[in-house]
Amino acid sequence: AQKVTQAQTEISVVEKEDVTLDCVYETRDTTYYLFWYKQPPSGELVFLIRRNSFDEQNEISGRYSWNFQKSTSSFNFTITASQVVDSAVYFCALSGSGSARQLTFGSGTQLTVLP
Amino acid sequence: SQTIHQWPATLVQPVGSPLSLECTVEGTSNPNLYWYRQAAGRGLQLLFYSVGIGQISSEVPQNLSASRPQDRQFILSSKKLLLSDSGFYLCACGDRGRGELFFGEGSRLTVL
Numbered sequence: 001a002q003k004v005t006q007a008q009t010e011i012s013v014v015e016k017e018d019v020t021l022d023c024v025y026e027t028r029d030t031t032y033y034l035f036w037y038k039q040p041p042s043g044e045l046v047f048l049i050r051r052n053s054f055d056e057q058n059e060i061s062g063r064y065s066w067n068f069q070k071s072t073s074s075f076n077f078t079i080t081a082s083q084v085v086d087s088a089v090y091f092c093a094l095s096g097s098g099s100a101r102q103l104t105f106g107s108g109t110q111l112t113v114l115p
Numbered sequence: 116s117q118t119i120h121q122w123p124a125t126l127v128q129p130v131g132s133p134l135s136l137e138c139t140v141e142g143t144s145n146p147n148l149y150w151y152r153q154a155a156g157r158g159l160q161l162l163f164y165s166v167g168i169g170q171i172s173s174e175v176p177q178n179l180s181a182s183r184p185q186d187r188q189f190i191l192s193s194k195k196l197l198l199s200d201s202g203f204y205l206c207a208c209g210d211r212g213r214g215e216l217f218f219g220e221g222s223r224l225t226v227l
Contacts (some may be wrong), residue, residue, distance in 0.1 A: 033214045043203060045218040089157055100166055101147055101214050102174070105159040 002027045004094050006106035013082050014114050021077040021109045023092030029053075031097040034068065034075045039089040039108070051075065082113045117142040119219035121206050127225045134179075134193040136222045138206030141187070148189040149207040149216060150181055159205070165189060201226045 003026040013019045025034065036048040049059065051068050059066045063080045079086055089110050093103040118141045128134060140146055150162040161174045163181035171181050178197060182190045189206055203223050207216040 035215055037218075043221045043223070045205065045207075047215050047217060050213065050215045091159065095214055100164055100172065101209055101211060101216075102149060102161050102164050103216055104161075105151075108157040108159075110157075 002029075002032075002094050002096065002104040004092050004104055004106035006090075006092055006109050008109045009107070010110045010112070012112045012114060015084060016081050018078060018080050019082050019111065019113075021079075021090050021092075021111065023075045023077065023106060025073050025075065025092070025094045027094060027096065029096045033095045033097070033101075035093040035095070035103065036066065036075075036077050037091045037093060037105075039091065041088070045091070048077075079111075082111075084113050084115055087111060087113045117146070117208050117217055119206055119208050119217060121204075121219035121222050123222060124220065125223050127227060128196050129227055130198055131195045134191070134196050134200070134224070136191040136204055136206075136224075138189040138191075138219055139187055140189075140208045143187070143208065143210065145186060146208045146210060148183060149209070150189065150191050151205045151207060151218075153203040153205060153221075154201070163191070196224075196226045198226050200224065 005024045032053045034051045037045045039045050056068050065078045067076045089108045091108045092106040095101050095103045120139050149164045151159045153159050165171050165183045179193050203221050205221045206219040209216040
């Protein structure tokens with residue numbers, strides 16, 4: 001069975017601070033995919049990034065960066081110089097390589113960026 | 116890119132009443148389709164998924180059902196709603212190649 005753990009339920013930071021959201025996963029699949037989604041107050045989930053299990057390169061996209069470490073089964077997400085608009089619930093998710101590709105989500109981290 | 120439409124956006128229903136939530140997808144063909152529920156407390160629970168017309172897989176036994184009458188249409192139904200069915204229902208679409216899912220705007224259901 002697959003499992004995703006986001007131990008941080010809520011995080012508050014002041015604008016311009018850096019913040020890291022943790023994600024730890026469990027899977028028996030050798031091929032799998034990891035994702036991060038953002039859920040703003042409007043409710044729709046916004047796709048941020050996908051990573052496959054064979055690619056451990058860290059990725060940077062603007063103020064966002066992701067650190068994938070297979071050795072510790074972690075896929076952490078860092079926001080640099082946070083902004084108020086970054087306030088949202090962030091979900092980490094995992095899928096296998098089967099045709100159905102259903103995602104298993106973590107419980108989410110509520111990030112609040114204070115002005 | 117695909118667009119996912121869900122309706123109704125908000126629904127208040129009495130216990131024991133029927134339910135029909137509809138999801139349609141544009142901009143793709145033969146997608147995988149999914150229904151997730153997000154109860155208070157944020158967790159996202161997979162309810163149903165479909166890899167093709169008429170093919171439905173259920174992840175959680177419950178009084179809900181799903182149908183896929185057309186390639187890009189996915190319907191979530193119930194004959195008799197329970198209080199515990201309240202929540203935020205999200206339809207999602209994905210392709211078998213890349214794996215990421217794209218979500219609709221969601222339907223918020225309150226059962227009284």
